[in-house]
Amino acid sequence: MAPPNNGKNQLILGTFIHSRKLDELQYLHNTAVCVDTSGKIVAIEPECDQAKAESTLFPRLRWSAEEVMVTVGKDSQFFFPGFVDTHLHASQYPNVGIFGKSTLLDWLNTYTFPMEASLSSLPKARRVYTRCIRRTLAHGTTTAAYYATIHVEPTNLLADLCLSMGQRAFVGRVCMDQLGPAYYLDESPEQAIAATRATIDHIRGIDANFDLVSPIITPRFAPACSADTMRQLGELQRETELPVQTHVSENAGEIALVRELFPDSTSYADVYDRYGLLGEKMILAHAVHLSEEEADLIARRGAKVSHCPCSNSAITSGEARVRWMLEKGIGVGLGTDMSGGYSPSVLEAARQASLVSNHLVMPGGKLHELPQEEREKAKLSVEEVLYLATRGGAEVVGLRDKIGAFEVGMEWDAQLIGLGMVCEEAAEDDMEDEGNVDVFGWEPWDERVAKWVFNGDDRNTKKVWVRGRLVHERKEN
Structure with missing residues (x-):
């Protein structure tokens, strides 16, 4: 079995959305998630960018910045459990x-x-x-x-x-x-x-x-x-x-x-x-x-x-x-x-x-x-x-303590979701790659997620990880 992520620790930055309970989604913006070489989440830090992660999280985790893979979600993207x-x-x-x-x-x-x-x-x-x-x-x-x-x-x-x-x-x-x-x-x-x-x-x-x-x-x-x-x-x-x-x-x-x-x-x-x-x-x-x-x-x-x-x-x-x-x-x-x-x-x-x-x-x-x-x-x-x-x-499937959410101790089974951000100068040929979900910027996050649920497809699934290993990455034109 291939080692998760080639044996490297990971720092993942951006917006994270997951279910806190049956009827409630939790939105974690400007957040850092640290995933160790086994594919397990070892730290979740709100209001944290890469510089802060390197100065505060890495020493605590005894990580060296040179040996950490970094993934940054864009403003129109969010991480969601697999x-x-x-x-x-x-x-x-x-x-x-x-x-x-x-x-x-x-x-x-x-x-x-x-x-x-x-x-x-x-x-x-x-x-x-x-x-x-x-x-x-x-x-x-x-x-x-x-x-x-x-x-x-x-x-x-x-x-x-x-x-x-x-x-x-x-x-x-x-x-x-x-x-x-x-x-x-x-x-x-x-x-x-x-x-x-x-x-x-x-x-x-x-x-x-x-x-x-x-x-x-x-x-x-x-x-x-x-x-x-x-x-x-x-x-x-x-x-x-x-x-x-x-x-x-x-x-x-x-x-x-x-x-x-x-x-x-x-x-x-x-x-x-x-x-x-x-x-x-x-x-x-x-x-x-x-x-x-x-x-x-x-x-x-x-x-x-x-x-x-x-x-x-x-x-x-x-x-x-x-x-x-x-x-x-x-x-x-x-x-x-x-x-x-x-x-x-x-x-x-x-x-x-x-x-x-x-x-x-x-x-x-x-x-x-x-x-x-x-x-x-x-x-x-x-x-x-x-x-x-x-x-x-x-x-x-008997894995509720291991997968399904973003919590310390759980494994990094996740997907990076990208939504199409419609800008004033957006060209028609920009539409195809982003799929059917159009976001204009004024929608609150719960409405963006609803648009994804009812209009989304695999074109919105940019990357997928299992146990920290990148197992799918969408090829863009």
Whole structure:
């Protein structure tokens, strides 16, 4: 693994914005952040320029100015924590935007299983996974919870690529021994467990402490796994204490199928609970149609939810009630869910999370009949969706003390965001490089951030760091 930042300490100067809590962003202007050679934030000093940092911070940290890398944000730029994508299928990346008029189960058979099966070819897998990692990094995703395929070597390749390219990742070899097509199934529960162990061992071999890349136990979803496979995966989780990821209550037809396949379980989430998988280290994607009892069970077990608004809309699964889950004490983050979702951007997921929360309270929405005050409360603000994209996501993947904000002791997973400043003499040919966000100078910072959330894209993501290592830099014309 490449050392963070070539072994140099860093001084980063400018405006820093991060979530202090769910509904509050903190703005740190004219601030200095010091990052040591391990990629950890060791000092944050407000009202500090380079000269002051060299005279006050460097002696305290025993740093020599000649050995420090300096990054300075411009007036139209700010540093923001890296995004955490809590649910995406790297193996489905070539299908992004291809879902037709399908619903979940039809979409799996028509588009998903054939694409995933084709990645048994290592050259094809390398091509797809490399592009997926590069694209997500370019959109500011510093941490990703990936589903790969049932194939061991291509899954191991995905882990290798994440490590070499510097993206923090959870890489899951998919387990499925029923429901899928005959050409794309585990041969038996024992084979599914053996293959999962092989990937766990491989990742331990390349990143012994899982500092950057971690294995994650990945039953595709309950209908795709036999009872014996689920039982053995539960035993494997208790043995290894690794995180787990899967799907829950995404689509009405899927829920009916779970009820048919697991008649002794009281709910979809209860299936996972019965096999010992539902716990603090489990990430449940979607959770669109949870019952009160099911949500209460998830909250009691400490499992977390990945909210995937783009996918839920694209394949017409429904609208998840994020505020309701948060109020029950369920940790929630955002997922792009490519390729059910159409975009590799967590920023796109954030804006869609806001819009979907609005749809819940519109005429015909799930919450339209609630009193006006409760309808207003259900809507998610800019501040709240950015929390879900960073601190919320960090909690979902079990890294809330390490990433998701700018605090001493946390690791420097960050992105430098640049907004287009419109000057009186601005030329038309200056517009393209800065993307769709136009700032005229009179907007307060909260309005600038709102413009970024609803208009921004990868053109605004100028640089990206993971553990202090620069892993993406946008090439300007």
